Amino acid sequence: MNFLDLTFNMQLTYQPFELELKHTFTIAKFSRSSTPLMLVQLHHDGFTGYGEASMVPYMGESYASATAFLQQVDVSRFTYPFDFEAILDYLDEIAPGQPAIKAAIDIALNDLNGKLKQQPCWQLLGSDPVQMPVTSFTVGIASPDVMVQKLKDAKGFKVVKVKLGSSDDKGLINTIRSVTDVPLYVDANQGWNDCEQALDLVYWLHEQGIKLIEQPFSKTDPDSNAWLTERSPIPIIGDEAVQRLPDVAKAKGIYHGINIKLMKSAGMFEAKRMIDEANKLGLKIMIGCMSETSCATLAAAALAPQCHWADLDGPFLTVNNPYKMPDFLDGRWVLNNGFGLGLSLTESVSK
Amino acid sequence: MNFLDLTFNMQLTYQPFELELKHTFTIAKFSRSSTPLMLVQLHHDGFTGYGEASMVPYMGESYASATAFLQQVDVSRFTYPFDFEAILDYLDEIAPGQPAIKAAIDIALNDLNGKLKQQPCWQLLGSDPVQMPVTSFTVGIASPDVMVQKLKDAKGFKVVKVKLGSSDDKGLINTIRSVTDVPLYVDANQGWNDCEQALDLVYWLHEQGIKLIEQPFSKTDPDSNAWLTERSPIPIIGDEAVQRLPDVAKAKGIYHGINIKLMKSAGMFEAKRMIDEANKLGLKIMIGCMSETSCATLAAAALAPQCHWADLDGPFLTVNNPYKMPDFLDGRWVLNNGFGLGLSLTESVSK
Numbered sequence: 001m002n003f004l005d006l007t008f009n010m011q012l013t014y015q016p017f018e019l020e021l022k023h024t025f026t027i028a029k030f031s032r033s034s035t036p037l038m039l040v041q042l043h044h045d046g047f048t049g050y051g052e053a054s055m056v057p058y059m060g061e062s063y064a065s066a067t068a069f070l071q072q073v074d075v076s077r078f079t080y081p082f083d084f085e086a087i088l089d090y091l092d093e094i095a096p097g098q099p100a101i102k103a104a105i106d107i108a109l110n111d112l113n114g115k116l117k118q119q120p121c122w123q124l125l126g127s128d129p130v131q132m133p134v135t136s137f138t139v140g141i142a143s144p145d146v147m148v149q150k151l152k153d154a155k156g157f158k159v160v161k162v163k164l165g166s167s168d169d170k171g172l173i174n175t176i177r178s179v180t181d182v183p184l185y186v187d188a189n190q191g192w193n194d195c196e197q198a199l200d201l202v203y204w205l206h207e208q209g210i211k212l213i214e215q216p217f218s219k220t221d222p223d224s225n226a227w228l229t230e231r232s233p234i235p236i237i238g239d240e241a242v243q244r245l246p247d248v249a250k251a252k253g254i255y256h257g258i259n260i261k262l263m264k265s266a267g268m269f270e271a272k273r274m275i276d277e278a279n280k281l282g283l284k285i286m287i288g289c290m291s292e293t294s295c296a297t298l299a300a301a302a303l304a305p306q307c308h309w310a311d312l313d314g315p316f317l318t319v320n321n322p323y324k325m326p327d328f329l330d331g332r333w334v335l336n337n338g339f340g341l342g343l344s345l346t347e348s349v350s351k
Numbered sequence: 352m353n354f355l356d357l358t359f360n361m362q363l364t365y366q367p368f369e370l371e372l373k374h375t376f377t378i379a380k381f382s383r384s385s386t387p388l389m390l391v392q393l394h395h396d397g398f399t400g401y402g403e404a405s406m407v408p409y410m411g412e413s414y415a416s417a418t419a420f421l422q423q424v425d426v427s428r429f430t431y432p433f434d435f436e437a438i439l440d441y442l443d444e445i446a447p448g449q450p451a452i453k454a455a456i457d458i459a460l461n462d463l464n465g466k467l468k469q470q471p472c473w474q475l476l477g478s479d480p481v482q483m484p485v486t487s488f489t490v491g492i493a494s495p496d497v498m499v500q501k502l503k504d505a506k507g508f509k510v511v512k513v514k515l516g517s518s519d520d521k522g523l524i525n526t527i528r529s530v531t532d533v534p535l536y537v538d539a540n541q542g543w544n545d546c547e548q549a550l551d552l553v554y555w556l557h558e559q560g561i562k563l564i565e566q567p568f569s570k571t572d573p574d575s576n577a578w579l580t581e582r583s584p585i586p587i588i589g590d591e592a593v594q595r596l597p598d599v600a601k602a603k604g605i606y607h608g609i610n611i612k613l614m615k616s617a618g619m620f621e622a623k624r625m626i627d628e629a630n631k632l633g634l635k636i637m638i639g640c641m642s643e644t645s646c647a648t649l650a651a652a653a654l655a656p657q658c659h660w661a662d663l664d665g666p667f668l669t670v671n672n673p674y675k676m677p678d679f680l681d682g683r684w685v686l687n688n689g690f691g692l693g694l695s696l697t698e699s700v701s702k
Binding site: 118129130132324325326327328329334335336337338339342344 | 469480481483675676677678679680685686687688689690693695
């Protein structure tokens with residue numbers, strides 16, 4: 001069947017969805033117990049592409065902003081074969097910012113593209129499933145008792161990520177080390193503010209088996225981040241400082257690497273360009289997530305084999321994932337050979 | 352790591368497991384509501400290969416026979432790289448018959464082999480995931496009301512298989528056709544006994560959209576089966592008549608094709624040889640199953656892209672599958688890129 005010969009009658013549908021978190025999530029600046037998602041579908045001649053926007057409150061998107069955006073999207077402009085660059089330019093013309101809802105459309109388009117081409121997204125994006133990195137499991141700030149319980153939940157993961165920024169970061173690490181010697185990633189979430197103190201802490205963290213540190217200082221303080229990067233024995237990764245493609249080049253000389261998230265990059269197409277740019281510049285690459293379902297997780301997993309570190313624990317931290325859990329073996333997501341994202345809607349067809 | 356340089360300390364463990372069926376299952380000769388399985392694991396230096404014997408009662412294997420067999424197996428003879436042919440010869444020397452428990456060992460060895468080689472079994476066996484056929488969903492003999500309910504369960508399947516052999520086969524098909532025009536496979540389970548009557552029924556079934564017929568006459572009556580094959584507009588498939596490799600050549604001229612099941616063939620290694628032999632002889636190939644968990648289903652799915660038809664509905668017909676359900680999209684099993692079988696032990700690591 002040659003789709004070029006068909007009238008391309010694309011349809012867009014979407015539903016708000018409140019994704020509930022397993023644990024109330026506390027990082028340096030706030031707590032919350034659920035995340036608003038917008039689930040998006042693009043339909044074409046019996047094929048459906050699935051996408052998702054995860055709108056964590058501090059990023060500024062909401063059901064209202066997402067709905068207003070989607071109502072302005074003219075899907076008749078999405079003609080096959082898809083010109084992802086032109087489509088992203090078009091979405092950027094509708095409104096600046098709003099990367100999460102743009103990502104939802106981009107992910108749905110990638111899923112649909114794979115289904116029309118009868119290939120998995122990971123294959124179309126040039127990933128080798130064998131190169132899949134282990135995924136870290138994030139543990140938020142909590143009392144020692146709760147921390148220990150959360151670490152028990154992390155059985156089966158090869159790396160744990162811990163959010164720092166409490167009044168006693170060393171005490172938190174000591175609590176973790178009293179129960180497990182699992183490798184750790186540390187996310188400071190811009191919580192540090194003194195260079196010398198930070199460097200002392202970094203040396204101490206190095207002795208504790210910490211493998212990377214995310215965003216130590218404010219994203220608006222490149223000098224402190226660069227100062228620490230120059231001296232740190234642990235890779236320093238820019239997260240909040242790196243949103244879309246132009247931010248990659250700016251990260252050079254300030255961080256050892258960047259954290260790419262689809263909800264920041266406006267989706268898979270730009271994330272792939274950021275990966276290529278980072279490789280060109282010699283920057284290391286982490287791929288991360290927000291609170292997400294299997295849908296956005298599979299979208300990120302399709303690119304993860306091209307990254308050095310993966311932090312894609314979204315579905316493990318939620319209780320009402322509306323899709324089937326992707327396969328997860330030995331601490332790694334397992335890419336499948338389903339067309340598109342390889343997203344299964346339900347656990348069992350017959351139940 | 353070069354495994355050839357290591358002392359190869361293989362260990363075998365196994366547990367009986369009663370697999371409960373969703374519906375009491377009735378075919379021409381008996382009914383039952385559960386199936387005894389023997390779950391088998393081969394351990395080596397932190398890697399575990401998983402296998403499974405499904406011992407449907409009419410095949411003659413049992414917990415007792417499986418346990419007696421496993422106790423005679425000297426796993427120190429399973430040296431890597433595995434010589435599957437020599438290992439199967441060794442198992443056949445221990446005892447004739449007992450293909451299900453031999454399959455359990457072979458499947459576990461294949462899973463372990465993939466994990467040691469860091470490749471999926473389907474890749475090692477030369478399958479192309481894109482060629483995966485749809486899987487039929489089996490509906491047993493039941494009252495019209497129950498049949499209709501079972502067909503509702505079959506939503507999401509592209510083909511339904513129906514077991515004939517009741518007093519009113521046409522009535523059964525008419526009941527199905529009153530609610531769905533889904534393509535049908537028919538399994539006569541050796542239930543027919545009059546050639547001319549059978550041919551009339553075959554012509555009628557052809558008009559009803561039946562796509563293949565399994566084992567119309569007794570496996571010990573090659574003449575009637577061959578007579579029908581010569582005249583039937585629908586492919587006639589040998590099932591009970593075809594167990595292991597030597598049966599493939601015997602099927603030539605008697606059936607259009609053969610139904611390969613791992614629990615008959617003593618596992619994946621011999622099933623692959625049967626596929627190659629059938630292709631050489633111009634026989635069509637169906638791959639089927641017994642009541643099975645995700646484990647044996649993934650083992651069969653690894654070979655299914657090399658077959659014309661798949662009837663791998665085991666996990667859909669059971670209620671206590673101890674493993675995570677494999678991905679299933681658009682009526683097809685989705686092969687994944689996990690090493691070995693790609694079997695996930697549980698739905699979620701963190702739950």
